[in-house]
Amino acid sequence: MSNWFKRNGIHLAIIALFIVLCFIYFSPALQGKVLYQSDVMQAKAMQSEIMKYKAEDGKAPLWTNSMFGGMPAYQIWAQFPKNLTSYVVSFFSAVFPNPVYNVLLYLLGGYLMFIALRVKPLLAAAGAIAIAFSSYNFIIIEAGHTNKAFAIAFFAPIVAGVLMTLRGRYLWGSVITAFSLAMEIRANHIQMTYYLFLALLILAGIELYHAYKNKTLPAFGKSIGYLAGAVILAVAVNASMLWVTYEYGQETIRGKSNLSQDASAGKPSSGLDREYAYTWSQGVGENITFLIPNAYGGESGHRLDKDSEVGKTLAAKGIPQEQVEAAVQQLQQYGLINTYWGDKPFTSGPYYFGAIVCLLFVLGLFLIRDRIKWWIVAATVLSLFLSFGKNLPFISDLFFDYFPLYNKFRAVESILVIAGLLVPILAIMAIQELVSGKHETKVLLKKAAYSVYITGGIILVILILPGLFLSFKASNHQQVIEGLTQAVGDQGFANSLANALIEDRTSMARADALRSLIFVLIGAGLVWALIKKTIKQEYIYAIFAIVILIDMWGVDRRYLNNEKFVEKNTLEQSFQPRQVDELILRDPSLNYRVLDLTTNTFSNATASYFHKTVGGYHAAKLKRFQEVLDKQFNNAINEDVLDMLNTKYVITNDEKNQSQRIQNRSTACGNAWFVSNVLWVKSADEEMQGINSFDPKKEAIVHESFKSLIDVRKAGVPDPNAKITLTKYHPDHLTYEYTAGKDMIAVFAEVWYDKGWNAYVDGEKIPYFRANYILRAAQLPGGNHTLEFKFEPVSYYAGENISLIASILLIGGIGFAGYRERKRGNK
Template sequence: MSKASAKATRNKKSAKSSAILGKKTLREPLQKDSSFIPEKYEDVLALGFLWVAIVFFFWPVLFGGKVFLVPDNTASLSISTFLEEAKKEGLFPLWIPYIFSGMPSYGSLLATGDRSFDFLYVLWQGAIRLFVLPMSKEAGWIVLYYFIFGAGIYALLRQKSATAFQSLVGAFGGSFATLSVVWVTVGHNTKVVAVAMIPYALLFAERLRQKEGWKQFLLNSALLAMVLHVLVRSTHVQMIYYAVMAFGAYFLFELIATLSKKEPVQRWLQSAAGFLIAFLIGVLMSADTYLSVMEYSSHSIRGAESITKTYPELAPESADSKPTSGTGLSYDYATNWSFAPSEVITFFVPSYYGYGDQTYWGPQIFTHSPNFFGASILILAIVGLIYYRKEAFVQALAVVGVLALLISFGKYFPLLFDPLFNHLPFFNKFRAPSMILVLLEISACVLAGYGLKAVFEVRAADENESERVPFRFAAIGSSVLFLASVVGVSGCKTSYFEGLSKSDIGQQILARYGREVPNVIAQFGQPIFEMMKTDLFISMMLAMFLLVGIFMFIERKVPAVVFQVGVMLLVIVDFWRADARLLDGVKSAQEQQQYFQATDEVKFLQEKAESEKFRILPLVADRKSNWYAYFKLESVGGYHAAKMQLYQDLIATVGGGSTEHPSFYNSPAMMDLLNLRYIILSRAAEIPGFTIVFSGSKTILERNNWAPRAWFVKNVEQKSDKEIIEAIQSSSFNPRETAFLSSPAPEGIDAPSAETNLKITNSGLHQLDLAVKTTGKHFLFLSEVFYPAGWKCLIDGNETEILRTNFAFRGVIVPAGAHEVKFVFEPTSFAIGKYLALFSNIFLVLVLGFLAFDWVKNRGEKNKEAPTEK
């Protein structure tokens, strides 16, 4: 049949349908049936629908009294009393004494305080709190960022001429992708804040390129600066780094596209310059944070070299140490959670490797959920990429998405990952390469909006038959595949179980239960296989409905209203079936309150801490290691992803490598140096040199003859770091009599006499005061972690040098006489950063104020010039 006769036949069918319906033909122009909502209400209603959907999904934690009681959230809540204590003392919380025998709390991004000098961000936070006032204080603010994220994708698509409906689908994908929804359920809240700003940054980058005039340049640069400031303030450095990589790839690709088309580069230069200026301002507004981070980084496991790398023999064979390279993490540690290429199937079938946690059997160490961002979104994104493949912005999105996917492979794709790890600045400071997949998610969601644009354009293009053919084949193919999956998936059970048995999880199951439980793999894998099969059916069915619906729509057999409602329902079902499982683990708020109730052993320790300074070592499994910090009890263990390297070296060489439960009790010298007094056990047990002093819900052992927080030593000797560690491991010296320095030992140190004494007179978060009386030139050892970037020692008001003593602690030389010795924490980086942040805020306010004044002035002049109607 010729094209002309085919068209005539189609027209006859259309006319017949119109006669039967007695209504207007479905073959009317696109603009007449693309939306059933008045244009002026489209954006408000679309974003309102998105917000209602988000609130409905998160209802249990917003209004139902439920909370995400997960390790990362409890770790944050564990330091809430520390923040209250700092506020009460009138301090910005820069140092926390309650974990790892003390460490920087601000430079390590563990905590923050009142940043009133960053007043624009204070206003932003105030607006967030006001908006979510009726909701849960703990969950409301972070749930709002999911809406902000989706609204950013929506605004970006609207900027690229997508309709409200097309933009809404992309926005819904961003807000509900399992890949990012999982973050709030596991307490990774700062990731959400960072990612929510990425679409806005691209939006303003596009506006900088498209809008003319210096006032538009100033306005878009200023708004972009605020967007980038919120991104930077998220303090999730890894996500910020990936965002910057995406922006760099975007601008590089736009430059290549401009040059290849031989277009003027002025627009590109305008956009790039505005972006760089905005980024500089946005970073300077957080200068206090990032100067502190940069300063701390050189002392942390992500910047300093481990002693076990230089001297591997120092680490016991049983130690689970992670030596660093001196500029970042070790390769093995950094590539944990590499996304294996085989897991790409979870983009379409979320539970192929199980859904997460106990059901997961894929290549990663573990995961809480699949990296799923919607089968429907994936299909629409492919349509958008194919149809708009010649558009530079689409090409840039595709490049960013593909690069993100390849980088996420990590150790499974060393051809790309290894050069980046070895040569790209700061790249080797991050672990979990799979985290970068969020850039693929954003690209796919925006491209999905383009995909729906393509569908509507093909529908409007009556004369172009060739563009309809692929949709016809896609509809037929998806139907065939759906039927094939229904018929054939059950026959794949054997091969599925074989893959499970060969996986790391499968091997562990076989090693543990294989001899006792017959067909243990089948028993473990059967429910997972059924879950996978259900997900496969749903994905294939949704794909079939979507592609058949698209074909019927472009053939004018389905009205636009029905098509839009149908697509929206498909997208909702697609995400809801995967996301709903993420809320299975929510707990009641009462459980959280009970979790932080003081137990009998806590009350015992708090009573002891009122009169003496000491540290504890919790060795209990039912409490997270930072839990005791909630009760302001100082611990030698803890949890943090970027510990101080000196302390990590002690853990690796003397503590057996266990960060949360270091076995420091094996070395009497180490226990002296740490001021360790109590060990907490789940049940009664004997440890040499300890006596049981409390039996209740937990057992508390007190060390016999425990060492105080500070003392004077008789001898000071110089030894290498290796020799010092070996002496601590073997306890071949008495720390109460001898101190080791890595630097040259001072001469003329006098041994303390009977008249020598010291007393701690004041103890605060950032200060420790001692009243001392010496009979000569004495050496004072202090059981506090050595950190040169901020700690100062003042003897009678005069600063004296703090010497790194016994590898990781502090020592000072005290002259003869009665003295007041003060240790204070006053990092210069924070003080400088505060002023830079303040001045950047003022500058941005002046720019916005000038633009607002100019707008009001021009509007007034236009009103005066307008003719008055009689």
């Protein structure tokens, strides 16, 4: 045991240092404070009903009615108790507070990867810091994109496992790959995993080429075999989650369109709308922020003060000094003053890789000859091109139209996470190459000088002649001037403000250019010291780690700092019921719905915290529900649709009294009702047209494909005394009692989703069908009966059993690999 500690002492010390770093950065977490994350608050609202029943039952329901009339709960929060990775996630979240564990995982993953690349520990620590503290990794934590952050954290260990396997360490490499990929998939951010897959596909292609060239195809084939096994195992560990996600994905806005009208109008028959997917496209010139963070004005919400040029211009106009700052912030609040001037609608901050890291990356381009360089270059260039989206349609459209699954994802700029991983890898490899002894000192100094000239030259241009390549004007500059003119009532003054804004943007770029130049010069000095061997290597590695940390830390604190933390009770009080909420909650009825028009109804989850809503927020709504929103809610709200969704209350703003008021809708159909007429239609378009104007209490619009499930002869004449009532409500188990003199057609105010819902009359399973485009309906036998709808998705339960078996195999594989490694070490 003492020998083990001796061999691994440096690794343990670095891991301890990482933990200390995380707690220093997030010191408010030690004081019991919590990070306020907007998306996490949205998630809390979305999960409200799920957590309520989890607390009551000891397990979470698989369905929730808290948004969009109902959707699978496992797309919001689920336990997956038979999945090994669930316990790993629980361990980190229990031991380390949020977001400490996120950054710690960034650091540990990066460190493991560099150690796998045979980088010395102190230099590996510097590389881990460069990867972990990339600005985007902190920006997404601040926003609350925890799943995305978790997925990115496992990029590096997956790369480590793949490279180890390709380099001949088959067992240990494939086990690391299997475990890391299982964790990656568990993060349930398929978009990030997909982007990593694209990068690894390029790696496989390069390795195949070299295997063919060097006549080592058998070894390459063996590596691919081990990696294929690792992938299969990782997928199997997450079988339940992947299965239900795939199943649900076919029915969402990322799946096929149901309406031919949309196809003829240019909307995609499958996948996202192109314009929607490309909304967040990286500007081609915006990549300069990799080196100079504020070259494009920083974050959209960056605050200008009274000493800014905009502030001085307002003061010169006669605004009292004490009111200047408030005036600036008011103009910013209305979107008339925005320091960010890039192509995106807004941004929470730039992609900054670090000035020293960029310098070393350029050095790596000159210095490294290993084939891994060509993988890094090729994958980085691809990520850049694809991040441009609408700004480089030739390449983006090629992938969007023809590459499998690519059109399922939006915010294409986020593929830059691949560059954020690979740029530091080449940078650290450049340092390692400097001390490898493969190059003459003269050659090293020459290539180092080239690197300084390139990175320093770019910085100097921005510092001295910023307007040479950067305009500092947003594409909507003229509209901004028009808006300012309308706000201040003076076009000349509006032009002065717009010019002042340009000066502020220029000043921000210059200030960061000077900052980056200082770090580049520090990096150049350390490179020179390494080449000249004036300082011991380990010391220089440690200094690299420190200055990279200082560089990245300073930028990250702009977006994620102590001010973002609040007291726990403040967070807990974020959801305070309004008077209208309290009044509605007094209604003892089961499973009625609320339409809250005081918020961004269909892109905000706040109302879901208190009510079962027609609106809500989710990135993957059911396609049919979205189509109903598009057709029945866009121009005017279709009251018939609200009735069939059992919308009993509508909350609106009372502008006169600056409060909210409730509209009590007596026409709501209830939880279930019997109809006297079925109107058959031949297509989804006719279904949609049918609900444009109809009486949902009397008729049901049904697609003719369901004719076999209805015996019209038995259900032809209505029974006026028939009655059906929801007697027991549980999100994934609804119980009704009904009385009918004969067979009748019942319609339920429940969203149609046939991937798991089953209907039972007195315990016997019966068929059900779709009605009114998005609801469930069934022909019920006459008499006094109990009807139950239970959500029993085979994909979840069968998938969980597969997950259990695979988890056991993965644990066994890790144990066996560890045993073999220990046995080899004792020889």
